[in-house]
Amino acid sequence: MPISAVVGANWGDEGKGKFTDLLAQHADFVVRFQGGSNAGHTIINEYGKFSLHLLPSGVFSPNTHNVLGPCVAVCIESLKKELQELERCAVPRPTLIISERAQLLFSYHKLFDILEEERRAGADFGSTRSGIAPFYSDMHSKIGVQLHELSDEAALRRHFELILPQKNILLRELYRHPGLEIDELLAEARVAREFLSPFLCDTRVLLGKALQQGKQVLVEGQLGTLRDIYHGIYPYSTSSSPLATFAPVGLGLPAREMKNVLAVTKAYSSCVGQGPFVVELDGAEAEELRRRGGDSGEYGATTGRPRRVGWFDAVATRYGVEVQGATEVALTNIDVLGYLDEIPVCVGYRNRKSGEELRHFPAQTEQGQMEPILVRLPGWKQDVSGVREFSKLPKEARDYVAFLEEELGVSITRISNGPRREQVIQR
Template structure:
């Protein structure tokens, strides 16, 4: 084989992927915000407005659910890719809320893939109905209609953004069919079809200027003869992945690195570095097993100091010690190039800090994170206990300024996972990030 293929690959502008390694809420938006200052485009590949990222600029919080966080940079395009599902009323409400805070350049920078699927209000109603039917086995869905929308997509009944702005008669026919199907299957569900169609005639014109062929757009960026910085912002996190997460307590999309190719239409060869975001402790919203959870004063302290409430739902997050069995598993799946360790400052006041380093089940040490909840809910965690640093890291801006025990904690994480830690988050503000090593 000659060198032409290799030469072509070397000249690609590759995408850097930022994704969560736990159950979400790791602080991905802040890392993206830092890196997007030099990016040409930041993309969302999956999920909908069930995600939540917070970015604090000059003391002012900006909340992103479906919008890519890279939109905070005036020079950066923001693409909502084909793997996403979009509830247009929520999208435009999110835009309006952030526009009032100063995000006025979104019209020039936001791009919506014509292949992205639409979430309708009845998807949200059905989401709630399905959750209610589960009784005491609720998954903890955000009730944003994400699961039902992905279900209609997989069932080949869904409606894409491109169809909304395309032939109106076709859209009306498809909508009638979808609404009829849902009303037939769900007793008590009533859809005012005429009213909804009128709403979407208005949304059609609002969304039209933003819609592009996302696959072609990224193809041009990847193969541009001039250097382009492409970033992919993961929503949710690895342990919420539909295949690799704590199923069925997961989301409805692939939020590990494989979802980047299918959710944006880029080849695997165009994926470059994969940055794993790891919170310095563990949290999760909703139900499901949580081996290192601390249902005690430690968990309460982590929750209160870390302000652990869901950006999307406002629900209190469950908290516990850092689980490196989970992070190593995320590394196995995603092939992490480096780690961004966030919210280290939340551990500033602890006398001692524990790290979950292995699982034992019925006396046998497990080689990796188990696939079934039957095993996961019964595991015993082996902890490594380290001394705390008992002083603030909030004002640290270099690794050298870190307390020695904080450095030891960081080094130990890097040693166990086997991945270099490149950034350390020590506060909410935009500049509260320490470049490590």
């Protein structure tokens, strides 16, 4: 069977975890193909409420194999913590498989992340300080440590002898911080080796055989289109590519196998972190939307930071859907908007200086000059969280979905009207 993907159309925090959790019940493999523990997927099901940062969202389905691919930043501290949380909540121990080609996120990656954000104070990138940018910098500089290398301590020592002069010069001269010690890094590597060894395998071979046998493979992206390192709001992006088209590359699988792409977007806009956000609200209007948003308000699953919020941005979302190559769209949090008499939607951008109007998504420097062009649709002024059929939604809610669908040019096939797994309307 072909590969299916669940990815984000926007800035992240769209509700991807819920749909991966839902679709994982019918999948043989659920695979994370990029990113690390720097962003979370919030999932609510019969076991409780969870924020998964590194574990794939299929861990609640007992027959599913959960895979971390070669391009994932593996932080054993986060991995241990998440597995312990599952055990504490009586979730059956999941089948976890990790690519031997994935790389280890060391404590010094987090250290460099923290120190650089502090150095850039006032001009920082809004990093979660999880070590992601230094990790991927090392990966592409070819000085990272793949997990299969942990078994050769002599080679690891030679590796650290080569890279530490560079890192310690930065630490001591730029950041005025004590340098790293080889023996401490080797000890960290030993702990990782002991913990990770039972999970390691060649995931390319594993998943290739699974596809040949007609197994269901579901891949999930972390964050969303606008945080993509290549096509997002650079430099306020993550350091990897959360695009569905990157999944076959990241996993070493044929691109022709990627057939179904579900892009997830909210019924309004939200954003954690810095960078341009044309539809951003402020004041009481923003606080009201933030307070009502989601199960416990619009606050980051990893950072706890208040999310920036705004009305639905059809310009940014259309771009996100197109770049993801979406074959269908899932719309989340439609229940949140039930308090509004009118619901604004951004259908274009206007340049404040020139007056030029755009319907395409510009580069991030140009976005700072834009203001939203809004149309206002009638609200439905009622709670729709208990509705399970599209035809039973209020007409105004159905019209809202139809309007967004027309703007995006892709069918909205699923509508989430609450945080729980079962609160989904299938069209």
